Amino acid sequence: MSVDVNIAPSWKARLNDEFEKPYFQELTEFVKAEYKQYTVFPPGSEIFRAFDKCDFQQVKVVIIGQDPYHGPGQANGLCFSVREGVRVPPSLVNIYKEIKNDLGKPIPSSGELERWAKQGVLLLNATLTVRASSPGSHQKKGWEDFTDAVIKKVSDEKEHVVFILWGAYAQKKGEIIDRDKHHVIMSPHPSPFSADRGFFGSKPFSKTNAYLKSKGLAEIDW
Numbered sequence: 588m589s590v591d592v593n594i595a596p597s598w599k600a601r602l603n604d605e606f607e608k609p610y611f612q613e614l615t616e617f618v619k620a621e622y623k624q625y626t627v628f629p630p631g632s633e634i635f636r637a638f639d640k641c642d643f644q645q646v647k648v649v650i651i652g653q654d655p656y657h658g659p660g661q662a663n664g665l666c667f668s669v670r671e672g673v674r675v676p677p678s679l680v681n682i683y684k685e686i687k688n689d690l691g692k693p694i695p696s697s698g699e700l701e702r703w704a705k706q707g708v709l710l711l712n713a714t715l716t717v718r719a720s721s722p723g724s725h726q727k728k729g730w731e732d733f734t735d736a737v738i739k740k741v742s743d744e745k746e747h748v749v750f751i752l753w754g755a756y757a758q759k760k761g762e763i764i765d766r767d768k769h770h771v772i773m774s775p776h777p778s779p780f781s782a783d784r785g786f787f788g789s790k791p792f793s794k795t796n797a798y799l800k801s802k803g804l805a806e807i808d809w
């Protein structure tokens with residue numbers, strides 16, 4: 588029995604095998620029960636928004652996050668992103684500061700990163716749901732296996748993708764990436780706890796664009 592997952596067709600075709608595995612069926616049952624019983628973020632219609640806003644064929648950059656934001660109205664299915672009108676969280680503030688220092692671009696007032704996704708940036712959290720005010724509550728329920736499969740699929744079936752891995756968690760998750768045909772950029776996490784240890788000054792955005800340009804691909808307008 589496969590689970591009918593409402594996800595963009597270009598991804599559905601490539602991930603159907605994953606949806607039929609027992610772990611994914613257990614994950615689906617767990618997530619459905621959580622949404623019935625608790626407040627869970629993001630809203631159910633946005634769980635797979637990272638895929639809906641960035642077709643498989645379009646993917647040029649992958650940024651790996653960990654958990655969705657667990658505060659009201661923040662999470663919108665794209666890692667590090669928040670919806671319009673919501674205060675920009677500290678890690679994203681630091682990301683914007685680095686873009687300003689790296690590329691000279693002004694800091695935006697909005698934390699909605701959909702415009703990145705539409706240019707081919709897959710903004711992928713390792714875990715795609717979280718219970719309100721309970722960080723990590725949906726970890727180790729199967730999401731990590733699913734998002735590992737996504738990373739492996741991109742690594743195996745595409746070439747010249749830039750993977751941006753901030754912090755030890757993302758770097759461990761990125762060990763499956765084929766570094767012979769993709770470009771991996773690593774630094775400490777942009778969180779206020781670690782940004783001063785090497786995230787600031789790491790210039791991931793200009794490095795990404797230089798690599799894309801060297802492969803004849805359009806640069807990202809960060």
